[in-house]
Amino acid sequence: MPPEILPRPAAIGAAEFRERRRRLMATLPDDAAVLLPGAALVTRSGDSEHAFRQNSDFHYLTGFPEPDALLLLLPGRDDGESVLFCQDRDPEMEAWTGRRLGAEGAERVHGLDQAFGNAERDEVLAELLDGRTALYLPLDDSEALHLAESIRAELQAGARRGARPPLAFADVSVRLHEQRLVKSPSELALMRHAGAVSAKAHCRAMRACAPGLTEYQLQAELEHEFRWQGGSGPAYASIVAGGGNARVLHYIENADVLHDGALVLIDAGAEFDLYAGDITRTFPVGGRFGEAQRALYEVVLGAQQRAIEAVRPGTTLVAIHRGVVRDLTAGLIELGLLEGELQDCIENEAWRRFYLHATSHWLGLDVHDVGQYRQDGEPRPLVPGMVLTIEPGLYVPEDDDIPAAYRGIGIRIEDDVAVTEAGHEVLTADVPKRVADIEALMVKE
Numbered sequence: 001m002p003p004e005i006l007p008r009p010a011a012i013g014a015a016e017f018r019e020r021r022r023r024l025m026a027t028l029p030d031d032a033a034v035l036l037p038g039a040a041l042v043t044r045s046g047d048s049e050h051a052f053r054q055n056s057d058f059h060y061l062t063g064f065p066e067p068d069a070l071l072l073l074l075p076g077r078d079d080g081e082s083v084l085f086c087q088d089r090d091p092e093m094e095a096w097t098g099r100r101l102g103a104e105g106a107e108r109v110h111g112l113d114q115a116f117g118n119a120e121r122d123e124v125l126a127e128l129l130d131g132r133t134a135l136y137l138p139l140d141d142s143e144a145l146h147l148a149e150s151i152r153a154e155l156q157a158g159a160r161r162g163a164r165p166p167l168a169f170a171d172v173s174v175r176l177h178e179q180r181l182v183k184s185p186s187e188l189a190l191m192r193h194a195g196a197v198s199a200k201a202h203c204r205a206m207r208a209c210a211p212g213l214t215e216y217q218l219q220a221e222l223e224h225e226f227r228w229q230g231g232s233g234p235a236y237a238s239i240v241a242g243g244g245n246a247r248v249l250h251y252i253e254n255a256d257v258l259h260d261g262a263l264v265l266i267d268a269g270a271e272f273d274l275y276a277g278d279i280t281r282t283f284p285v286g287g288r289f290g291e292a293q294r295a296l297y298e299v300v301l302g303a304q305q306r307a308i309e310a311v312r313p314g315t316t317l318v319a320i321h322r323g324v325v326r327d328l329t330a331g332l333i334e335l336g337l338l339e340g341e342l343q344d345c346i347e348n349e350a351w352r353r354f355y356l357h358a359t360s361h362w363l364g365l366d367v368h369d370v371g372q373y374r375q376d377g378e379p380r381p382l383v384p385g386m387v388l389t390i391e392p393g394l395y396v397p398e399d400d401d402i403p404a405a406y407r408g409i410g411i412r413i414e415d416d417v418a419v420t421e422a423g424h425e426v427l428t429a430d431v432p433k434r435v436a437d438i439e440a441l442m443v444k445e
Helices: 014-026 056-062 091-097 102-110 118-129 142-157 173-181 185-208 215-228 243-247 291-309 317-334 342-347 435-442
Strands: 032-037 043-045 070-073 082-086 114-117 134-137 168-171 239-242 263-268 270-272 279-284 387-390 393-395 410-412 415-419 424-426
Touching: 014 056, 014 070, 014 102, 014 173, 032 056, 032 118, 032 142, 056 070, 056 173, 070 118, 082 102, 082 118, 102 114, 114 118, 118 142, 134 142, 185 215, 185 263, 185 270, 185 279, 185 415, 185 435, 215 239, 215 263, 215 270, 239 243, 243 263, 243 410, 263 410, 279 291, 279 410, 279 435, 291 317, 291 387, 291 393, 291 410, 291 415, 291 435, 317 342
Parallel strands: 032 134, 082 114, 134 168
Antiparallel strands: 032 070, 070 082, 239 263, 263 279, 387 415, 393 410, 415 424
């Protein structure tokens, strides 16, 4: 019998993309414009390309799925405030690479006010930007800057005929990324689904795991489930790290054999409609935790559970991280991996030998999603609609002063958490993390 297929949430509609554009333009001066390129195809080898993935900012404002597109926003323009340039219809190329929407399809399907083929782009762009004083674009995008400079130069060259080129360039990214930080109900539905798909994949990997398999075979189990459930694949390079490999935070080789008596750490998530899931679980290759593994795991799990409970409107990621540091440090002292008073070990940062990273990051269209972590120099309070990870870990060196039973162990536990009016919602709760639940899931019939 084929595995269960999860019901798909509704796709984000043209009306929401239109509202996003309106909200962004409402923050701009009336005589400003926004210039935002989409992503291009990237060559993989020879005449083949990597699978296309749209630029996250461009997708957020348009939902348009094709490469080599350009968005122009013109607040107050009578003939339409949103203008898209896209690939021209070309039956010969479409026979090879698939049907293109073209300008008419972009207007009809994606609700853009006006669209043109790329063949008209240079001529029409200069005309549309004539008289716009400020041009907002991603200043870290060399393609966008080059295009903006070219348009300004063209308009300056025609200044004697009354053309008025943009006087200044400004960065659109901060405004746009602050808007992206708080998710809408439809975005949360997609992220909830990405979390559910990711959870099913982690459960599948736990059930499949056995001594003698390789890390890449577990990776195959994960990524099969991502695609089976309709995701585009992994949201980031999947980490499947057995034994000491778990102490390498971004280990992606996934090439070693999994050994009985060791733990395996999997950090992987599905991408669904460009939204990311991000889960980490650590579990025993042979299905049963050893005594030292269990003791260390319970320290991390306790810290993670208390951190999740702390997620609510008004708190900050800094406060959550401090709580995790306190819990992990207390556990390390209790297990004999640190010596001294708790507060002293926190203040002298003795815990940094075992805990190398922050507890949280934003999550959304990018796995490390956009949005400022501080406001006016202070940690920003959480508000409903934000989505973050909670991912404490402990990574024990193989040093002589470490008790032998703990040497080389790496453990991380990560869930995706949305901030709600009442507190929080764990989007990835369907994959077990209590010791008894993991061991029960891994029992072989």
